[in-house]
Amino acid sequence: MKLHYLDRSNTSDNSFSVKHHVFPYFLRIWHYHPELELSLIVKSKGTRFVGxxxxxxxxxxxxxxxxxxxHMWLNxxxxxSNSKNLQAEAIAIHFRKDFMGKDFCDSKELRHIKALIEKSRYGLKFNAPEKELIAKIESLVALNGFEKLMSFLNILNDLTNHKDITxxxxxxxLNIFREGNNKKMSKTHEYIFKNxxxxxxxxxxxxxxAHMSASAFSRSFKRVNGKTFNEYVNEVRIGYACKLLNEYNYNISRVSYESGYNNISNFNRQFxxxxxxTPSDYIKQYKKLILNEAE
Structure with missing residues (x-):
């Protein structure tokens, strides 16, 4: 499955864009863009692919x-089927992480929004969103200027206070996808990603x-990363395996080998x-996406 770059840059000199989309179905392209995207699904159902x-x-x-x-939304x-009774409707907000200026979110009052933006690099789902939040997102379409900006900041503030986030x-x-752009990676993490x-x-x-004993490094690594060294390495390997399955037509045995596993049973278990x-089930789910993309 080919990964496409989409230019979502706003050309109207606004700090962010708000679009109300009404289509027979959503765009069937596995894509990415430098802007963050906040989406509200108004109508339709399907399968969501994020990383x-x-x-x-x-x-x-x-x-x-x-x-x-x-990411991609596949209806x-x-x-x-060209049914006139079905529509895919959504409100999509695209914005850069520095949409208010490079240092704006560093202010004490907005650090919680900066933290939300940082967490969004994994993709976040706000479970059971409040009716008031949905209404604010919907009303954003009709606003302009200062009111629009203040309403959007208010929405971001509400999202930071949401209690149930996945x-x-x-x-x-994520680490594999961004590894080439991460210049602040520590020497140990750099070694892991290269090997x-x-x-x-x-x-x-x-x-x-790291010039540490194995036991001291193990304790320090778990404290910093929230998981053991082996758990972290397996997570990186399986993340890379998913990328290979998503974007290349490799069979499971090759993906296992390319991801650093010499034992396919262990690969299947860790996956x-x-x-x-299982890797087979994962491929089946993506196979539908690939076939639709080819149409």
């Missing part, structure tokens, strides 16, 4: 997609790069543990 996440979407879903994170088959894409997929698919990476060799599905 390596594959989930159903429905009316009332509120999703925040981070910059450069690949159910019935939406492609992270969509795995950290492993994760070359076979076994021992805790001892990575610890030596299901991290993604919640």
């Amino acid at each position: 390596d996440s594959i989930e159903r979407f429905q009316e009332g879903d509120v999703i925040l997609i981070g910059e450069k994170l690949p 159910d088959d019935k939406y492609f 992270q969509l894409s795995s950290k492993g997929y 994760f698919n070359k076979g076994n990476i021992s805790l001892e060799e990575v610890a030596s790069i 299901k543990k991290i993604t919640g599905r």
Whole structure:
């Protein structure tokens, strides 16, 4: 499945864009863009693809997609049958993370919004959004100027206070997708990303790069990353495997090898543990997307 770059830049000199889309079906392209995207699904159902996440979407879903994170909304088959009774309707807001200026969100009063923007790099789903939040997003379409900006900031503030948020894409997929652009990566993380698919990476060799004993490094790594070293490496490998399955026509055995696994049984086990599905099931879900894209 080919990944497309879409130019979502706003040409009207506004700091962000708000579009009310009404189509027979949503755009069937696996794509990314430098802008963040806040979407409200007003009508239609289907399957949502965000990074390596594959989930159903429905009316009332509120999703925040981070910059450069690949995604697509694929409507159910019935939406492609030329039925005049079905519509795919959504409100999409596109904005850069510095849409208010480079240092604006660094102010104390807006650091919570900056934190939300940082979290959005994985893709976020706001479960059971309040009616008031949905109404604010819908009303944004008709506003202009200062009122529009203030309303949007108010929406972002509401999202930071939402209690039930689901992270969509795995950290492993995200890290691999962005690895080439991350100049602040520590030496140990840089080593992991350069060598994760070359076979076994021992805790001892990575610890030596940090000039620490294996036990001290292990404790420090888990404290900083929230998971053990082995869990982290497996997450990166499976994230990369998802990228290979998404964007290349590789079979499972090759993907297993390319991701650093010499044992396909272990690969299958780790894949299901991290993604919640087997590699075969994952391919089947994406196969539908590929066929539709080719039409």
